[in-house]
Amino acid sequence: NFPRKHDLLLCCRLSGAKTARYTLHNPNGTIESPGYPYGYPNYANCTWVIVAAEHNRIQLVFQGFALEEDFDILSVYDGPPSPGNLRTRLTGFQLPSPIVSTGSRLTLWLLSDYAVSGQGFKAVYEALPSYTCGNPGQLLNGHQQGSTFNIGDKIRYSCSPGYVLEGHTTLSCLATSAGTAAWDFPLPYCRADDGCGGTLRGQSGVITTPNYPADYNNNADCTWTVLAEPGDTIALVFSDFQLEDDYDLLEVSGTDGSSQW
Numbered sequence: 408n409f410p411r412k413h414d415l416l417l418c419c420r421l422s423g424a425k426t427a428r429y430t431l432h433n434p435n436g437t438i439e440s441p442g443y444p445y446g447y448p449n450y451a452n453c454t455w456v457i458v459a460a461e462h463n464r465i466q467l468v469f470q471g472f473a474l475e476e477d478f479d480i481l482s483v484y485d486g487p488p489s490p491g492n493l494r495t496r497l498t499g500f501q502l503p504s505p506i507v508s509t510g511s512r513l514t515l516w517l518l519s520d521y522a523v524s525g526q527g528f529k530a531v532y533e534a535l536p537s538y539t540c541g542n543p544g545q546l547l548n549g550h551q552q553g554s555t556f557n558i559g560d561k562i563r564y565s566c567s568p569g570y571v572l573e574g575h576t577t578l579s580c581l582a583t584s585a586g587t588a589a590w591d592f593p594l595p596y597c598r599a600d601d602g603c604g605g606t607l608r609g610q611s612g613v614i615t616t617p618n619y620p621a622d623y624n625n626n627a628d629c630t631w632t633v634l635a636e637p638g639d640t641i642a643l644v645f646s647d648f649q650l651e652d653d654y655d656l657l658e659v660s661g662t663d664g665s666s667q668w
Contacts, residue, residue, distance in 0.1 A: 440527030473525035504544030
């Protein structure tokens with residue numbers, strides 16, 4: 408059954424590990440971190456498993472989000488909570504984009520450390536029929552054209568003045584071989600026209616030098632940080648590469664040391 412508010416608060420009033428697990432079977436509902444919006448306790452370890460009817464998928468839309476950045480983590484799994492199902496790790500104070508599962512199960516796992524907390528998070532979920540892709544999400548500093556998300560529909564994105572779109576301008580909702588629907592490309596994002604670098608989260612993304620495919624600027628100094636679940640690996644695949652030989656360098660480093668070209 409869907410937990411009541413005092414059930415959610417109980418999650419972190421327990422002694423010891425302060426662990427709680429909820430399984431939600433309703434076709435729609437609301438999930439809040441314990442104590443929201445007044446802050447979740449330390450050492451929280453709470454799991455919510457959303458189960459939809461067969462052939463349905465689940466759309467998760469965040470209405471509020473504030474976790475201590477890099478230390479308190481909400482992991483979202485596309486199915487049971489196993490490393491291979493990790494969809495994204497969420498932290499910080501930026502409202503995440505909507506998440507749509509590929510199957511009929513979605514898992515949220517909240518872990519907080521020993522000190523400092525934010526307001527927490529609030530999200531609404533809804534079971535989707537197989538013929539819809541769900542809302543891919545709005546862009547920070549950008550615009551969305553299109554308000555229907557069924558098979559055959561297209562969504563177009565653009566950025567506000569002063570920002571450049573990274574990724575694909577148009578997303579199409581396509582039928583999949585599994586009998587459901589999915590967007591053909593990940594959600595793009597808008598970066599500042601005169602800026603570069605940043606922190607990237609999620610299962611996939613695109614990194615380009617400033618002004619690409621035009622020339623990058625002189626004296627550029629850009630750092631991109633890609634975060635993944637501990638224990639996971641990150642694959643970086645170059646589709647184009649041209650830097651001034653011996654003078655312009657791209658260094659790639661990780662927890663297992665670095666390599667430089």
